[in-house]
Amino acid sequence: MSSPYEMSDDSPVYVISVAAELSGLHPQTLRSYDRLGLVSPGRSAGRGRRYSLRDVLLLRDVQRLSHEGVNLEGIRRVLALENELERYRGIIAEMTDEMAQLRTELESTRAVAARLAGLLRSRKAGASLVPVRGPARAAGPPEAGPKPAADEPGPAIPAAGAGRASPAGNST
Numbered sequence: 001m002s003s004p005y006e007m008s009d010d011s012p013v014y015v016i017s018v019a020a021e022l023s024g025l026h027p028q029t030l031r032s033y034d035r036l037g038l039v040s041p042g043r044s045a046g047r048g049r050r051y052s053l054r055d056v057l058l059l060r061d062v063q064r065l066s067h068e069g070v071n072l073e074g075i076r077r078v079l080a081l082e083n084e085l086e087r088y089r090g091i092i093a094e095m096t097d098e099m100a101q102l103r104t105e106l107e108s109t110r111a112v113a114a115r116l117a118g119l120l121r122s123r124k125a126g127a128s129l130v131p132v133r134g135p136a137r138a139a140g141p142p143e144a145g146p147k148p149a150a151d152e153p154g155p156a157i158p159a160a161g162a163g164r165a166s167p168a169g170n171s172t
Helices: 016-023 029-036 053-067 072-126
Strands: none
Touching: 016 029, 016 053, 029 053, 053 072
């Protein structure tokens, strides 16, 4: 919510008499459901019950289940299972979003790998991966001098996994 005057479905705003009227139940029934833990409203500073729109909808569900012949313990179990189902749906939505992001990253990685493979193939044909301008120098301003042509191959770089030269010149 961006403003203190905006309300969500979870904002506890209805006193017990209004919530009872909106749900079609007696206020004493709402108190009973609160004691049993079926519907737990928020509390005001003076400890009065304050029901949210979500609480009123939940009271209507409790009333519907009760009229269908489900006892209070059965209603408690149904509500717990519905809460669990909502929690799992949220987890699945998060995982779906994460999978989509990972798929995007995988495609990007594959594109980079294909580009690198193409560069390696062209390197075998005589091109270098990184243009080399000359040996590294100590810190200081770069000297102005002739620059090699862009299509001029640089020094040979051994391929990954190739044997390294030992000080005697023999590969290990």
